[in-house]
Amino acid sequence: MSADLVIIGAGPAGMAAARVAAEGGLSVTLLDEQERAGGQIYRNVGAVAGRGWLGADYARGGALVQGLDHPGITHQPRATVWRIDARRGVIWLRDGQSHVSPAAHVLIATGAQERPVPFPGWTLPGLMPAGAAQILMKQSGMVPDEAILAGAGPLLYLVAAQMIAAGAPPVALVETPTAITHALPKLPRALFGLPTLIKGLGLIARIRAAGIPWYRGAADFRAETTEDGRIRFDFTTGKQSHSLTCGLLLTHLGVIPQSHLTRSMGLAHEYDAEQGAWRPTLDPWGQSSEPHVFVAGDGGGIGGAEAARAKGALAALAILHQAGKLDAAGRDRRAAPLRRALSRALSLRPFLDAAYSVPSAFLAPPDETIVCRCEEVTAGSIRKAACTGAEGLRLMRTSLRTGMGPCQGRMCETTVIGLIAEATDRPASTLGPGRIRTPVKPVTLAEIAALGPQPEETT
Amino acid sequence: MSAQAGTAIIGGGIVGLCVALGLAARGHEVLVLDGRDGDMRASQGNFGLVWLQGKGAGYAPYARWSFQAVQAWPDFAKRLSGLVDVDLALCQQGGYEFFTDAAEYEAFGHDLHRQANALDDRLSFELLNHADLAARLPGIGQRVVGASFCPLDGHVNPLRLHFALRQACLASGVRITCGASVVSVRPAGAGFALLDETGRQTRASRVVLCAGLGAAHLGPQLGFRAPIRAQRGELMITERVADRLPFLSSTIRQVDEGGFQIGGTKAETDCDTETTTTMVGLAQHAVAVWPRLADLRVLRSWAALRVMTPDGYPIYQRSADHPGAFLVTCHSGVTLAPLHATRLAEWIDGDPAAPDLEAFDERRFALS
Amino acid sequence: MNAASRFRDAPGAAPRSLRLMLDGVPVLARPGESVAAALLAHSGGATRQTPVTGAGRAPYCMMGVCFDCLVTIDGHPNVQACMVSAREGMVIQRQIGARRLGDQP
Structure with missing residues (x-):
């Protein structure tokens, strides 16, 4: 199963890169965890007809999926990558079978995950990220019933509009404090992203027109289960307390790069203060600190689907050049329009990052909040440990088991860092990123054992 | 300052x-x-082993020092629990060394006799061939040729x-x-x-x-x-399991939270990164010793550096x-x-x- | 545990033509959807109890990140229901606490 290029993740970045690389003459193996290509943004896009209520942007992903129909591309669905070994290659799993894909070049395009939104009650059945609800809309034709949308960020407006279009409008939109005024200086550049901006305003208008109750400046989130299994959602706006009841509470505070795979390889990472997250250190082509390892899409820093598509194609051009299939002049010539598209796609980002920055109460939530969902460690015990010497991510992990469960810290690391930062009065940037070990997804002893010794060691 | x-x-x-x-x-x-x-x-x-067997076979002072330490552990645990409310999960139930290689099994038997001599025969241990072992631990793998058992061995939650x-x-x-x-x-x-x-x-x-x-x-x-010098050891931990493992060994142990820890490798390097080849070896060892572990999920592997004197x-x-x-x-x-x-x-x-x-x-x- | 589902079908959604069993109760699923989606369509209640405190949890992230959707599928414990497509005849159990060891091979 050797290929010139192994791409991990079939979202917009991975799909765009696969097509460019294959057209340039490379054999490409495209590994993806899902049954169908598309990533989270274009989840299931190739399989569904007649879901107009999801909008035109979603349908646009179809062309990328069709682009995978190329003899140079082998798409491996349901493939879970759990380790990348410098000598063996990309190690992945499907249906209990371990596979190794050796490759001269690797492109990691694992995308984003939702930023954890911790507050008392966020672990109860009936609470989900808004992005999860969107996945259910795309993949299962299910829409949230009597849901409240809470948090901040453009996705919240999009999900609200999609729910309205599907005939299941949210019962309320509860928005945490935004910093639109503070973000205004970044607006001039944002004007290059005018179509997106207008689209965003259109979404807001649709939510207004539907008469959805809209609470602004909300804080002090708390959720409880009512006797009949519904969710009671308490919050405040200013000095006023509110208590709403809903079937489903959908939260959102933006997305962060999925960096477990890149971190597990020991690649250099850096803290993005605007986005409040770590990302791999990349050159303008997406090349990481390892020359043959590239990263494209939201996994390398949040930019959205259009940016991911451009970054994927740019990385593929650089890989073609590295593989001797494209000279520098050809690479640069073809890169020029992609860089313009990328610049347009990213023009709104500084404005969005500033306007929808994460309120500190969600980085360092109240004591009773369960922070580590796997090991069920509360914010209170983390604060206490931080004040008695557990001043680092690893010391916290070994003291309280935060991040030691099956999710490997994906759902708690940002919060643990926030709490240590608060307790020790140090910036978050000095406290991470945590070291990630493999397997990055759980894999059975039998599946590991079946890999056997390295081929050259058996002789 | x-x-x-x-x-x-x-x-x-x-x-x-x-x-x-x-x-x-x-x-x-x-x-x-x-x-x-x-x-x-x-x-x-x-x-997290509180371990005696094999230690100081060739150096009596170390055998005696380790013996004293193992004996002192219950009081030490009591002293700590008097100071802080933390459960160390100390369990000195006796421990096994498992062997899949007959020559290694035999050599280790000799070591234990030397260690016992150094301790004036205060070390009790058993050497068990496969049949003896299978009678005692019916789930043991076919490839285990023998084991030693020392009733003084135990473990603690090291974190x-x-x-x-x-x-x-x-x-x-x-x-x-x-x-x-x-x-x-x-x-x-x-x-x-x-x-x-x-x-x-x-x-x-x-x-x-x-x-x-x-x-x-x-x-x-x-x-x-x-x-x-640094000596690398690699380890793995699995998901939590409700059943209790009926034994403790120097390479496979069930932590008190329920997961299985697998380890015991040695490599002369100061790089603390886990390796595929050792992960494979650990997984193969675990399944060879206790085949029922085969479908357990490994949540994480890691490497740490031992601090070794010559x-x-x-x-x-x-x-x-x-x-x-x-x-x-x-x-x-x-x-x-x-x-x-x-x-x-x-x-x-x-x-x-x-x-x-x-x-x-x-x-x-x-x-x- | 069998609270009403917190979701409803979107306009034009395909019929639920697959039949799964959840702890002995039939659950209907659409071809192409994940087991987690089918469970959420079936009930708004917990689909597992955590091994640490026994707290009830339900599928959360739907993209393989959070591990809150762990269930036993066809005898395999701790499977991420959001990463597995529903198939006719699947036998699913809620994951109650820590898993058990498999049988002697």
Whole structure:
């Protein structure tokens, strides 16, 4: 199963890169965890007809999926990558079978995950990220019933509009404090992203027109289960307390790069203060600190689907050049329009990052909040440990088991860092990123054992 | 910025914290200088065995020291639980060494006899061939040719031990600073001057070097040879399991939370990254020993660096040139913890009742 | 545990033509959807109890990140229901606490 290029993740970045690389003459193996290509943004896009209520942007992903129909591309669905070994290659799993894909070049395009939104009650059945609800809309034709949308960020407006279009409008939109005024200086550049901006305003208008109750400046989130299994959602706006009841509470505070795979390889990472997250250190082509390892899409820093598509194609051009299939002049010539598209796609980002920055109460939530969902460690015990010497991510992990469960810290690391930062009065940037070990997804002893010794060691 | 301390202990791992606790219990004012969160830390990556069998087969003083330590563990655990509310999950139920290679099994049997001799036959152990073992542990794998069993062996939750030691130290008045590695230590006046990487200075009348691999660099500044090297061990942990494993072994143990820890590898390297080949070896070993583990999910593998002396035994060294400076280093910090927190503190204090630790003098390496 | 589902079908959604069993109760699923989606369509209640405190949890992230959707599928414990497509005849159990060891091979 050797290929010139192994791409991990079939979202917009991975799909765009696969097509460019294959057209340039490379054999490409495209590994993806899902049954169908598309990533989270274009989840299931190739399989569904007649879901107009999801909008035109979603349908646009179809062309990328069709682009995978190329003899140079082998798409491996349901493939879970759990380790990348410098000598063996990309190690992945499907249906209990371990596979190794050796490759001269690797492109990691694992995308984003939702930023954890911790507050008392966020672990109860009936609470989900808004992005999860969107996945259910795309993949299962299910829409949230009597849901409240809470948090901040453009996705919240999009999900609200999609729910309205599907005939299941949210019962309320509860928005945490935004910093639109503070973000205004970044607006001039944002004007290059005018179509997106207008689209965003259109979404807001649709939510207004539907008469959805809209609470602004909300804080002090708390959720409880009512006797009949519904969710009671308490919050405040200013000095006023509110208590709403809903079937489903959908939260959102933006997305962060999925960096477990890149971190597990020991690649250099850096803290993005605007986005409040770590990302791999990349050159303008997406090349990481390892020359043959590239990263494209939201996994390398949040930019959205259009940016991911451009970054994927740019990385593929650089890989073609590295593989001797494209000279520098050809690479640069073809890169020029992609860089313009990328610049347009990213023009709104500084404005969005500033306007929808994460309120500190969600980085360092109240004591009773369960922070580590796997090991069920509360914010209170983390604060206490931080004040008695557990001043680092690893010391916290070994003291309280935060991040030691099956999710490997994906759902708690940002919060643990926030709490240590608060307790020790140090910036978050000095406290991470945590070291990630493999397997990055759980894999059975039998599946590991079946890999056997390295081929050259058996002789 | 400058701090003062009676005794400064460089290193906040299990060894350093035990010594700190022991000295604090003897009425000393103690400051522990711990390094950065990302430093190499054997104390946060180990296997948690409280283990006797095989130790000191060729060196009677180490056999006796380890024997004393294992015997002292129940009281030590009680002492810690009196200081802090942390369950160490100490379980001294006896432990196995499993062998899939007949020659290794035979050789280890000889080692145990030598170790028993060194201990004046206070070591009880059994050697079990496959049939004996299968009768006792019906789930054992076919490829296990034999095993040794020592009823004195046990294990503890090593992370909670480290956590408990920190809390116990704080409760005993020990000050702990962290976040900065000590970069230099030198005699100054009647004591010592320590400097960390942030430029912070500490003056202390005594200094105990418990810095693990860091001692290789700091030791010579105080005239110690500190001949230590890194040895990588790789480990894995699985998802939690409700059933209890009916045995403890030196390579497979069930932690009190329910997961299975698999380990016991050795590689001569100072790179603490896990490797595919060793992961495969550990997985194959686990399934060979206990086939029912095959479908357990590994949540994480990791590597940590043992702090090894040339012969594998501890070094307890007083500085001849600089009275008040001590070097303490070993790779069995968990097993030896009770002694480090009691007898070793007596020895550092020059208490007439202190044990004779001449056998662990680092000058033994100059003679060989 | 069988609270009403917190979701409803979107306009034009395909019929639920697959039949799964959840702890002995039939659950209907659409071809192409994940087991987690089918469970959420079936009930708004917990689909597992955590091994640490026994707290009830339900599928959360739907993209393989959070591990809150762990269930036993066809005898395999701790499977991420959001990463497995529903298939006719699947036998699913809620994951109650820590898993058990498999049988002697």
